[in-house]
Amino acid sequence: MLDETRKDFTLQARRKGGGTAPMTHWQLPNETAPLSDVLLGSPAYLQHLATSSLSRKHLRENPCNIQLAQSQHAEMVAAYESFGVKVHMLAPEPELPMQVYARDSSVMTPYGAIITAMAQWWRRGENYAAIRQYEALGIPIYDMVTAGTFEGGDFNVIEEGCVLIGCGGARTNEAGARQVAGWFEDEGWEVKLAFIDEYYVHIDLMVVPIAEKLTAVCRDCTAPWIVEWLEGKGHEIIDVPFRDTMNLGCNVMSLGKDRVIAPERSRSLIDALRARGFEVTAVDTAEISKTGGGIHCMAQSLRRG
Numbered sequence: 257m258l259d260e261t262r263k264d265f266t267l268q269a270r271r272k273g274g275g276t277a278p279m280t281h282w283q284l285p286n287e288t289a290p291l292s293d294v295l296l297g298s299p300a301y302l303q304h305l306a307t308s309s310l311s312r313k314h315l316r317e318n319p320c321n322i323q324l325a326q327s328q329h330a331e332m333v334a335a336y337e338s339f340g341v342k343v344h345m346l347a348p349e350p351e352l353p354m355q356v357y358a359r360d361s362s363v364m365t366p367y368g369a370i371i372t373a374m375a376q377w378w379r380r381g382e383n384y385a386a387i388r389q390y391e392a393l394g395i396p397i398y399d400m401v402t403a404g405t406f407e408g409g410d411f412n413v414i415e416e417g418c419v420l421i422g423c424g425g426a427r428t429n430e431a432g433a434r435q436v437a438g439w440f441e442d443e444g445w446e447v448k449l450a451f452i453d454e455y456y457v458h459i460d461l462m463v464v465p466i467a468e469k470l471t472a473v474c475r476d477c478t479a480p481w482i483v484e485w486l487e488g489k490g491h492e493i494i495d496v497p498f499r500d501t502m503n504l505g506c507n508v509m510s511l512g513k514d515r516v517i518a519p520e521r522s523r524s525l526i527d528a529l530r531a532r533g534f535e536v537t538a539v540d541t542a543e544i545s546k547t548g549g550g551i552h553c554m555a556q557s558l559r560r561g
């Protein structure tokens with residue numbers, strides 16, 4: 257017999273045309289409410305691959321020391337735990353060298369998890385691993401992307417019922433982006449599509465929610481309409497320098513209640529947050545980030561609020 261927590265699992269909770277009921281045992285109203293459960297990926301089988309301009313440059317010049325990256329990951333896990341966040345770890349699989357980036361293979365929403373469609377063949381198995389993980393946790397699958405490619409770093413919940421979807425072509429393509437956009441428009445959300453250059457990989461490199469009406473943005477590489485749109489909603493913008501952004505310095509994780517986990521090297525953002533009274537735990541993730549992602553890319557919020 258299925259235990260209480262697993263009985264909510266289903267492979268397609270989405271109601272066609274909208275009106276899907278939000279989850280009952282889990283909740284995720286937005287990306288800035290207090291975080292109590294997070295999904296992370298193990299770096300046990302991490303490899304440094306040429307996945308993007310970013311990771312290729314480091315591979316050429318100064319490849320990732322995997323052991324050091326693993327110890328940095330352990331420190332990041334400890335940071336979540338020190339804030340009382342329960343860490344759920346994807347079961348590591350030797351066939352999945354990028355599984356540490358738990359943000360991308362699925363996307364948690366108020367209705368359950370979207371199973372994405374990874375663009376690069378060496379990441380596709382992560383989608384199946386994510387399904388198994390949600391089954392084990394009793395989290396319903398909202399739906400699975402079938403029309404094109406879609407990666408979780410491109411689903412950026414700005415506030416409750418409002419999402420910015422990144423579309424760089426090489427990762428999330430237009431067909432995938434429009435399919436997901438349509439689902440959330442049907443649910444009554446405000447949805448904006450941001451076409452970005454594939455150099456930036458995902459939209460969460462340059463736009464990341466920090467707190468209610470407070471967003472970190474790299475103005476130098478974010479389309480001005482996005483900044484104006486956020487400001488129009490009353491968001492204060494913390495500008496993150498371009499160089500820091502390309503080192504994943506904007507890619508931080510909000511824990512809610514004015515607490516943030518940020519990469520140690522992102523001095524400008526850390527100082528700006530501390531000046532506003534935020535509690536910032538700075539973790540050195542520079543070695544992991546040579547493989548192309550940061551703290552936000554490595555985390556999938558499972559429960560907030």
Ligand SMILES: NC(=O)NCCC[C@H](N)C(=O)O
Nearest residue numbers: 307357409458547548549553
């Ligand atoms: N959300 C993200 O930006 N994820 C980073 C993914 C990094 C990984 N090396 C990749 O290129 O797929």
